[in-house]
Amino acid sequence: MLALKLTLVPLFLLVVSMSGKWWGPxxxxxxxGLPVVAGPILYLLVLAHGPIFGARAATLSLSAILASEAxxxxxxxxxxxxxxxxxxxxxxxxxxxxxxxxxxLPTSPMWxxxxxxxxxxxxxxxxxxSTAVAAGAPLTRADLIGRMIAGAVLTILVTSLSxxxxxxxxxxxxxxxxxxxxxxxxxHRAHGPDFVISLLSxxxxxxxxxxAFCLFLAFALPHQPPTLAFVEAAALAMLVQxxxxxxxxxxxxxxxxxxxxxxx
Numbered sequence: 001m002l003a004l005k006l007t008l009v010p011l012f013l014l015v016v017s018m019s020g021k022w023w024g025p026x027x028x029x030x031x032x033g034l035p036v037v038a039g040p041i042l043y044l045l046v047l048a049h050g051p052i053f054g055a056r057a058a059t060l061s062l063s064a065i066l067a068s069e070a071x072x073x074x075x076x077x078x079x080x081x082x083x084x085x086x087x088x089x090x091x092x093x094x095x096x097x098x099x100x101x102x103x104x105l106p107t108s109p110m111w112x113x114x115x116x117x118x119x120x121x122x123x124x125x126x127x128x129x130s131t132a133v134a135a136g137a138p139l140t141r142a143d144l145i146g147r148m149i150a151g152a153v154l155t156i157l158v159t160s161l162s163x164x165x166x167x168x169x170x171x172x173x174x175x176x177x178x179x180x181x182x183x184x185x186x187x188h189r190a191h192g193p194d195f196v197i198s199l200l201s202x203x204x205x206x207x208x209x210x211x212a213f214c215l216f217l218a219f220a221l222p223h224q225p226p227t228l229a230f231v232e233a234a235a236l237a238m239l240v241q242x243x244x245x246x247x248x249x250x251x252x253x254x255x256x257x258x259x260x261x262x263x264x
Contacts, residue, residue: 060171
């Protein structure tokens with residue numbers, strides 16, 4: 001079990017981080033929205049505590065989309081005028097307050113889905129606007145090692161504390177905005193606030209596949225073998241991620257076409 005905790009999430013982070021170099025930016029962007037951190041952590045929680053515990057944790061992970069959007073919202077608005085350490089603290093405090101509130105939410109997939117949907121709609125509607133293009137920045141070896149170490153530390157903490165904090169906080173902590181922090185801070189330092197705002201705005205595509213993954217697990221884990229449930233949830237997440245990418249590409253194509261016609 002310890003070997004899984006130390007290697008599972010870092011391995012997924014390695015594949016996602018290097019996918020742009022190995023397979024190109026389109027594959028990298030598609031993989032980036034998948035539950036590469038929370039998914040393995042939830043699987044380890046099921047192995048340690050059983051499917052009922054895992055189903056509750058998955059439900060809270062679904063609602064934790066609200067806390068992740070809250071982090072993005074706070075960081076985006078703060079980074080416009082303040083340095084990255086202040087923006088990070090503001091984001092983390094906002095995440096913690098929202099996570100505390102979510103821990104009192106009824107453990108219901110419908111409540112969790114409603115919270116996640118409301119958060120995505122609100123966050124994306126009221127984020128500051130940016131015209132910067134959040135293209136992929138070169139990934140250094142130090143960045144890659146830092147992501148993998150952070151992933152391993154988060155996995156160890158969540159799985160080690162799960163027995164004492166219960167399913168609710170285990171699910172919430174599984175969706176701690178690890179990659180959001182790493183990407184926001186590194187982008188802020190290298191490219192400035194406009195780039196960060198564009199990056200955080202673009203993260204909304206990944207919320208839908210993650211929500212589908214968690215919602216499926218919440219219903220399937222009490223009734224199916226855990227491994228089968230996770231395989232099916234991962235397949236659903238990939239299908240949703242592919243669909244949302246297609247919709248986004250079609251929409252951008254239509255907007256570009258309308259802009260070209262207007263320019264003529």
